Amino acid sequence: MAAVLVTAVELAEELIGDRPPVVLDVRWSLAGSDPEGYRAGHVPGSLFVDLDADLAAPVGNGSGGRHPLPDPAALQATWRRVGIRATDGVVVYDADNASAAARAWWLLRWSGLTDVRVLDGGMAAWRAAGLWVKAGSGTPLVPGTVRVRPGGMPTVDADGAAALAAGGALVDARAAARFRGEVEPVDPVAGHIPGAVNVPFTSLVTEDGRFRSADEIGAAFAAVRLRPGTTAAASCGSGVTACHLVLAGAVAGIDLALYPGSWSQWCALGRPVEVG
Structure with missing residues (x-):
């Protein structure tokens, strides 16, 4: 299996090598994207990508959820704007735990690119390693020419999600209290898709935002079969x-x-809800 993670020290070495990867900063939270954080200090040579504007389509009437997949042509324009060519490797990162970087990783893979990795621990790991941080904005070194060929990663629609959930094979990444329907800070309905199981994404990383070992992650998934x-x-x-x-x-x-x-689309479609 191709590597999907890279350490800060490994990335620093690659950036001074003969074929440095394109590096994208995708800092974001539920409060929105963080271009100010990027300008205050980022991995040298990295370029900022706005998750809300670049990595999602307009919400429209809400039937596609709060972050619909972007149109392939618009996504291609984004990848070309940051200088990605078909032969390039790409590394993405966010502030720490890959909660946002994973979206960019997935979309790059969905676009047809295969050499895509996430900086394990994000910007926090880069700083912790004592590596150089650059302030200000950035520009791509070369024009991007990549062509988006959507479909490189599998998806399911609401019906497919329902079918998998019925067999306990739809895993929900939200915090346990949100999954159980005890709180819902964002969407209009609390709860989860009937039959879904819960593995909070935060349980798969350590306190410093790095991914747990493959064995530990495998055990967390095995616990929900x-x-x-x-x-x-x-x-x-x-x-x-x-x-x-x-x-x-x-x-x-x-x-x-x-x-x-996900849940935002499920709610908008008026599908059945389970709590507890």
Whole structure:
């Protein structure tokens, strides 16, 4: 299996090598994207990508969820704007735990690129390693020429998610209290897709935002009866942190499809709700 993670020291060495990867900063939280954080200090040579504007389509009437997949032509324009060519390797990172970087990783893979990795521990790990941090804005070194060929990663729609959930094979990345329906800070309905199981994405990383070992991640999935070879998919609130589960699965050798619309689309469609 191709590597999906890279350490800060490894990335620093690659950036001074003969074929440095394109590096993208995708800092974001539920409060929104963080271009100010990027300008205050980033991995040298990295370029900022706005998750809300660049890595999602307009919400429209809400039937596609809060972060619909972007139109392939618009996504191609984004990748070309940051200088990606078909032969380039790409590394993405966010502030720390890959909750946002995983969305960029997934979309790059969905676009047809295969050499895509996530900086394990994000910007926090880069700083902790004592590596040089650059302030200000950035520009791509060369024009991008990559062509988006959507479909490089599997997805399911609401019906497919329902079918998998009925067999306990839809795993929800949200915090346990949100999954159980005890709180819901974002979407209009609390709860989860009937039959879904819960593996909070935060349980798959350490306190410093680095991914746990493949064995530990595999054990977390096995606890909800998901193992290598199981047909399963990941969901969350809007299709962002579900990508983190897909990435974690790749670390552990477990393939997961993505339900892009996730809970926000499920609610908008008026589908049945389960709590507890």
